[in-house]
Amino acid sequence: MEAHAPNTPVAQVSGFRKVYNTTVAVDNLDFTVEPGAILGLLGPNGAGKTTLLRGMAGIIPPTRGWLLIGGHDVVREPVEAKQRLAYVPDDPHLFDALTVWEHLEFIAALYGVADYEPKADALLERFELTRQRNTMAHELSRGMRQKVAIACAYIHAPQLILMDEPMTGLDPRGIRTLKESITEEAAKGTAVIVSSHLLALIQDLCTSLLIIHHGRKVYMGSATQARSLFGERETDPSLEDVFFRATGQADSPFNPST
Amino acid sequence: MLHPGIVTLIRLRMKGVVRQFLHSLRRPRHIALSLLGLGLISLYLVSLVASAMGILEEGGSHAPFMVEYRDALATPAILAPLLLIFALLGVLLTLLLPTAPLAFQPNEIDWLFPAPVPRWQVILYRLWGVLLQSVVISFLIAMGMHAVSGNVVLTFHGLLFYWLCANLAAITIAQWHRGLGNGVRKWGSLVALVGGTASYAAHIGFAVTGGPTTAEGVLERVAADPIIQGAALPLRPFAILIFAQAPWSILAPHGLVCLALVPTLAVALCRVHEKSIERIVAESERHYQRLERFRRGQLFQGPSGSAGSLRLPRFPHWSGFGPLYRRQVMAGLRQSRKLLLVFLALALAGGAGALFTGGRGMGALGVLAIVAAVYGAWFLPFDFRADRSRMEWLRAFPVKAVTLAWAQTAANATLAGGPPAALMFVGVLVVDGLSPTPFVAAFLLLSFTLCLSAVENLLFLLFPQHSMFNMRGNLHAMGQAYALFFIRFVFYSALLFATSLPGGLALLVFEWPVFISGLMAVFSMLLAASGFICLTAWAFERYDISREIDA
Numbered sequence: 001m002e003a004h005a006p007n008t009p010v011a012q013v014s015g016f017r018k019v020y021n022t023t024v025a026v027d028n029l030d031f032t033v034e035p036g037a038i039l040g041l042l043g044p045n046g047a048g049k050t051t052l053l054r055g056m057a058g059i060i061p062p063t064r065g066w067l068l069i070g071g072h073d074v075v076r077e078p079v080e081a082k083q084r085l086a087y088v089p090d091d092p093h094l095f096d097a098l099t100v101w102e103h104l105e106f107i108a109a110l111y112g113v114a115d116y117e118p119k120a121d122a123l124l125e126r127f128e129l130t131r132q133r134n135t136m137a138h139e140l141s142r143g144m145r146q147k148v149a150i151a152c153a154y155i156h157a158p159q160l161i162l163m164d165e166p167m168t169g170l171d172p173r174g175i176r177t178l179k180e181s182i183t184e185e186a187a188k189g190t191a192v193i194v195s196s197h198l199l200a201l202i203q204d205l206c207t208s209l210l211i212i213h214h215g216r217k218v219y220m221g222s223a224t225q226a227r228s229l230f231g232e233r234e235t236d237p238s239l240e241d242v243f244f245r246a247t248g249q250a251d252s253p254f255n256p257s258t
Numbered sequence: 259m260l261h262p263g264i265v266t267l268i269r270l271r272m273k274g275v276v277r278q279f280l281h282s283l284r285r286p287r288h289i290a291l292s293l294l295g296l297g298l299i300s301l302y303l304v305s306l307v308a309s310a311m312g313i314l315e316e317g318g319s320h321a322p323f324m325v326e327y328r329d330a331l332a333t334p335a336i337l338a339p340l341l342l343i344f345a346l347l348g349v350l351l352t353l354l355l356p357t358a359p360l361a362f363q364p365n366e367i368d369w370l371f372p373a374p375v376p377r378w379q380v381i382l383y384r385l386w387g388v389l390l391q392s393v394v395i396s397f398l399i400a401m402g403m404h405a406v407s408g409n410v411v412l413t414f415h416g417l418l419f420y421w422l423c424a425n426l427a428a429i430t431i432a433q434w435h436r437g438l439g440n441g442v443r444k445w446g447s448l449v450a451l452v453g454g455t456a457s458y459a460a461h462i463g464f465a466v467t468g469g470p471t472t473a474e475g476v477l478e479r480v481a482a483d484p485i486i487q488g489a490a491l492p493l494r495p496f497a498i499l500i501f502a503q504a505p506w507s508i509l510a511p512h513g514l515v516c517l518a519l520v521p522t523l524a525v526a527l528c529r530v531h532e533k534s535i536e537r538i539v540a541e542s543e544r545h546y547q548r549l550e551r552f553r554r555g556q557l558f559q560g561p562s563g564s565a566g567s568l569r570l571p572r573f574p575h576w577s578g579f580g581p582l583y584r585r586q587v588m589a590g591l592r593q594s595r596k597l598l599l600v601f602l603a604l605a606l607a608g609g610a611g612a613l614f615t616g617g618r619g620m621g622a623l624g625v626l627a628i629v630a631a632v633y634g635a636w637f638l639p640f641d642f643r644a645d646r647s648r649m650e651w652l653r654a655f656p657v658k659a660v661t662l663a664w665a666q667t668a669a670n671a672t673l674a675g676g677p678p679a680a681l682m683f684v685g686v687l688v689v690d691g692l693s694p695t696p697f698v699a700a701f702l703l704l705s706f707t708l709c710l711s712a713v714e715n716l717l718f719l720l721f722p723q724h725s726m727f728n729m730r731g732n733l734h735a736m737g738q739a740y741a742l743f744f745i746r747f748v749f750y751s752a753l754l755f756a757t758s759l760p761g762g763l764a765l766l767v768f769e770w771p772v773f774i775s776g777l778m779a780v781f782s783m784l785l786a787a788s789g790f791i792c793l794t795a796w797a798f799e800r801y802d803i804s805r806e807i808d809a
Contacts, residue, residue: 057372060539083374093364095267097274106270110263110373136274149368 008071010035010084010160010191011056015065018051018215025051026215029065033160033191038182040206040223041195044247048215049195050090053162056193057087070159083111086156090164090195092149094137100124100148101133104155111156123151127177142169150178154185161185161192167201179205203239213247261375264383279733288734295737334497335481338490339462341497345424346455352428353448358541359432360384360531367539378528385426385524392421407501416499419516423496426523433530436537461485568592578657579665586669590640594673601630601677606684623685627678631703632750634674635710641666642715642798646722649803663795667711667787675707698776705783709757712790713749717742719797757782 009032018026026048033039043049054060056067058074058081067074072081094103101120108116124130127147132140140148146169153161161182167175182192182205193210196202202209209226211219219226223239230242260268282288352359362370362384370380396417400410407413431451438444465483466476480486490497495512502512531538570588573580591598604626645652645666652662683700690696721742761779764770 059367059371079374079376082372085372087368087372089368093368095271095274095365095369097278098270099274102270102274106263106266107369109266110261110369110375112262112374136277152369 008035009033009068010037010070011193012066012068012071013052013056014068016052016055016062016067017064018048018055018060019063024215026055026212029212029215029217031210031217031220033193035159035189035191036186037191037208038186038206039191039193040202040209041193041212042199042202042209042243043212043218047212047247049212050164051215052212053087053164053193053195056160057085057162058082059087084159086153086158086161088146088149088153088161088163088166090168092145094140094145094148096138097136099134099136100129100140100144103137103148103152107152107155113156116155119155120151123154126181127151127174143171143174146170147174150181154181157190159190161190163192163194165196166194167196167198175201199239199243211243211246218246260382261379263373263375264370264379267370268383268386282734291735291737291741292733293737294740295733295735298740299736333481334494334501335487336477337497337500338493339480339486341420341424341493342490343455343459343462345427345493346451346458348424348428349431350451350455352432353435353451358538359429359436360527360538362538362542364543367542371539377531381528381531382524388425388429389422392418392425396421403500409502412502413500415513416496416502416516419499419513419520420493420496423516423519423523426520426527430523430527430530433527433538436541437530458486458489568595577661578655579661579668582655582657582662582665583669586640586644586666587672589644590638590669590673594638594640598673598677601634602680604630604677604681606680623681627682627685627703628706630678630681631675631707632710634678635670635707635714636746638670638674640673641670641711642794643718649801652798653803659795659799660792663712663715663791663798667708667715667791667794670711670715671704671708674711675704678707679703694773695776698773698780701780702776702783705780705787706757708787709753709783709790710750712787712794713746713753715794716790716797717746717749719794719801722801753786757786 011033013032014030016026016029017024029048029052041049041052051060055062056069056074058078061075067081069081070084072084074081095106098106101124104116104120104123107113108120113119121130124133127150129144129147129151132144137145137148146166150163150166153163163182166178170178179201182194186192186207194202194206203223206223208222209219210217211226219229221229223242226239226242226246227237230237230245279292283292360381362380366380366384370383396414399417400407400414403413403417404410435444435447438447461483462480465479465486495515499512499516568588568591570584570591573584575581642649642663655662657665679700682703683696686696686699721738758779760782761775761777764778765772765775
């Protein structure tokens with residue numbers, strides 16, 4: 001796969017709006033993600049996080065706006081855009097009759113990864129799936145299925161990884177492995193967008209935050225900047241305080257982008 | 259050329275089906291049930307093929323009408339309008355069904371939609387199933403049609419092309435229709451399609467019923483009618499191919515026309531698909547949720563029902579029976595309300611019919627009520643079958659197993675037996691007037707349904723079965739379904755015989771009043787039901803909660 005030019009955004013979202021019948025799920029969202037960034041996507045239930053990630057993954061088309069992945073519009077040049085991304089859904093549905101290894105084999109074929117076996121082996125080892133290598137998907141626990149989906153996301157070395165609630169079902173060790181792997185991928189230049197309600201994890205992991213509420217951007221920037229903006233009189237507000245204050249003020253005048 | 263990823267997926271899924279089959283052969287019981295499933299399928303296929311090859315025909319086993327009018331029937335002019343009618347009905351059915359015409363499974367949405375694969379390739383992948391289904395159906399029909407068709411191979415190809423094109427056309431039109439939104443265009447096009455189909459069917463009906471009434475005359479009129487033949491013209495190549503005789507050269511011109519239609523329709527489908535993708539994703543997700551409920555045996559349970567809209571008053575506790583019974587009845591009323599209303603309407607209509615005919619139709623009414631009770635007990639799952647995923651929860655209740663079994667079974671019997679009992683009550687009331695007999699008749703049916711529900715629960719707890727929707731590559735599940743069907747039949751027959759014996763003897767031998775004989779039958783039924791419910795409680799206690807039922 002072609003290398004991504006440094007300092008060129010991996011993902012550019014501009015004027016993204018998504019309407020379901022009469023419900024506005026996401027409204028006029030603009031942001032960019034640089035290579036190596038780990039963007040924490042925060043928002044209460046129904047804020048539009050999954051819609052945003054599904055739109056960026058090319059699963060649902062935008063009502064309006066542009067979603068560029070590696071400079072390619074996900075609507076007009078879907079194959080080029082999707083070749084550069086990986087998507088881990090919030091509740092990954094695996095193919096029941098396929099084994100863990102066969103999932104990796106299938107994803108490698110889908111993304112044209114020629115010599116995938118050593119990498120697949122390493123991923124199984126890393127996510128403690130080696131013993132489940134030949135286990136069929138329907139015999140796996142929720143956490144195991146999540147690990148398979150994450151391993152599949154890494155196999156083709158994408159430029160952008162979209163993770164929707166990736167920690168669900170993972171045990172503490174699995175969460176630690178995932179955090180380490182995300183940091184390593186970011187160090188290699190891969191951008192990662194992680195949606196999660198686990199604020200402590202976002203605080204530890206992410207280099208920047210995007211907080212959305214009612215489908216609109218409330219804040220985009222670094223966690224430190226968020227603390228100073230939403231911290232009011234507190235000297236060291238937690239991300240939880242920031243989250244509640246930010247989502248309690250959807251039309252926040254603090255939004256630095258406005 | 260299909261994308262290598264999709265080819266890999268098809269290959270791995272087929273491999274998975276074979277593996278699942280081999281996995282199912284790990285236990286002797288599974289092997290025996292697989293052999294039963296395989297045996298019954300083989301028997302059916304062998305008889306079909308043997309029939310097609312004329313092995314089983316001695317002196318012609320076909321209906322005389324078919325033999326006599328074989329030449330007149332086996333003409334494209336007669337078949338093409340029929341093919342058109344079937345295709346139009348297929349389109350209407352696809353339009354009206356709540357499921358997406360080209361539904362994707364959630365795993366396909368999760369993995370193929372974000373993948374770098376052109377969408378038309380994903381659609382082709384999904385159509386793979388339609389192709390397989392078309393091959394199987396065409397094969398079976400071609401075998402069955404050998405008496406009127408000329409060449410089984412050509413008939414198979416004609417049917418295959420027709421089936422594929424009819425399916426593709428139905429899916430394309432339904433997709434296009436879903437993309438129209440909810441405005442005038444959507445309803446206008448539906449009215450136009452229904453109107454067109456009805457007009458064409460009515461025109462054929464008038465052509466067939468007017469004029470001479472001989473079979474030859476009717477067939478000649480259909481063949482000569484310009485409107486019937488003109489509308490069916492696009493389907494003529496399929497009809498010609500289906501009835502083609504030995505010359506294989508016929509496969510070239512007509513076969514090519516049919517074959518060319520398949521990719522044309524597939525391209526049209528891909529074009530239309532892009533505009534309705536959002537609806538497809540949403541409908542596919544709903545479809546999957548329905549399938550998941552089917553898998554859990556909750557056939558008639560909606561996703562949420564209309565919670566809160568219907569509440570029953572609190573029942574007395576009765577060692578836990580009251581709350582458990584109330585929960586199931588309320589769930590049933592909320593989630594199968596439409597079905598139960600249909601049953602109740604049928605009961606009222608049956609009563610009105612009995613009144614109108616002065617009780618002459620009581621025999622038929624009684625049979626209808628019994629059949630409804632049997633099907634209700636069989637299919638309505640508001641008992642242990644609906645609680646498949648909640649067994650752990652039920653076990654944790656501070657309630658005796660036998661009380662739990664009574665509550666579960668009685669709730670389903672109320673829902674399944676209530677409307678047929680009402681039907682029976684109204685019918686007998688019309689005939690006998692206000693007397694104890696209608697009440698006894700209704701109670702008899704209710705206790706009969708209680709027995710059946712107890713048997714169904716016992717069978718379910720002893721042999722937790724795979725649903726029909728999880729049988730791919732799972733011959734032992736299929737064999738188990740056949741075996742259970744047989745066991746059920748034997749159980750029901752024995753039950754009916756044993757419980758109606760005392761009442762029957764009282765009525766026929768000792769000539770006691772119907773009321774007394776009926777009461778004896780009710781008591782016999784209740785006694786049998788109590789026995790089965792005790793067995794159900796025992797089966798519930800030994801039920802292995804940790805088992806992977808859908809594995």
